[in-house]
Amino acid sequence: MARPARYFGLIPAGGVGKRFGGDTPKQYALLGELTVLERSVNAMLADDRVVRVYVVVSKDDTQAERLFEGHPRVQVLKVAGRERANTVLNALQHLLEQFKIDDTDWVLVHDAARPGLSLSALKRLIDEASTHVAGGLLALPVADTLKKVNRTEDGEVVVQQTVPRDSLWAAQTPQMFRAQALALAITECLYKDVQLTDDASAIETMGISPLIVEGHLENMKITHSADLHTVATLLGLEGKLA
Ligand SMILES: Nc1ccn([C@@H]2O[C@H](COP(=O)(O)OP(=O)(O)OP(=O)(O)O)[C@@H](O)[C@H]2O)c(=O)n1
């Protein structure tokens, strides 16, 4: 009798926030009383099916360990890599070797930069993607008209064509896959120098189609500094920015 599947959170938090700017990496920016990272971790802990959340930071990061010291369901791994995909793979390899996580277990990869994830969206993702062979991810249907552009010799950005949007969705996180399958897929992609900006695209290269589960606006990613204010407003924290 196979044991029941387990769900593990994996929070890639090893980025430097080039587009965000400033001295502090955006995952450590304050949103009210808590950092962006703490809110993203707490969002994953809200569903008690998530047995443990692994926060993956660079080897010289000392903040994460202080933030989560002694937390029974949070473990800091200082194995972040050059790109997000390297960070995720390094953590997965660590999990598979050290913590005996095997092919029945699910991993939910959630950006540290998405602090607004709701419990209802997390629950829907786990409920629905668990029944899908390839796992799945949160995403939002594109609402704007999309333009493919060219840059002219004098630096102007001009429209090349309008891209039909009716089957385009913007990927969010968490992205939930079987831990071993994701590790194998990312390994293969990195070996073939396939550029990965999310985890689902690695699974897609194996010829399987992850399930899309509708996400929500508050689960937007903090990329540029203005996004911190936007997320604060969406979360009702606008008066509490440092
Ligand atoms: N080598 C990397 C790069 C990114 N990330 C994480 O992946 C998530 C999404 O990445 P992004 O928003 O691009 O963050 P940064 O890489 O920090 O941003 P930038 O590209 O502007 O430097 C973030 O939680 C970031 O900390 C990571 O763990 N390891």
Ligand SMILES: C[C@](O)(CO)[C@H](O)COP(=O)(O)O
């Ligand atoms: C994983 C992701 O959040 C899905 O939209 C996005 O691809 C991350 O991109 P980034 O450039 O690493 O922020």
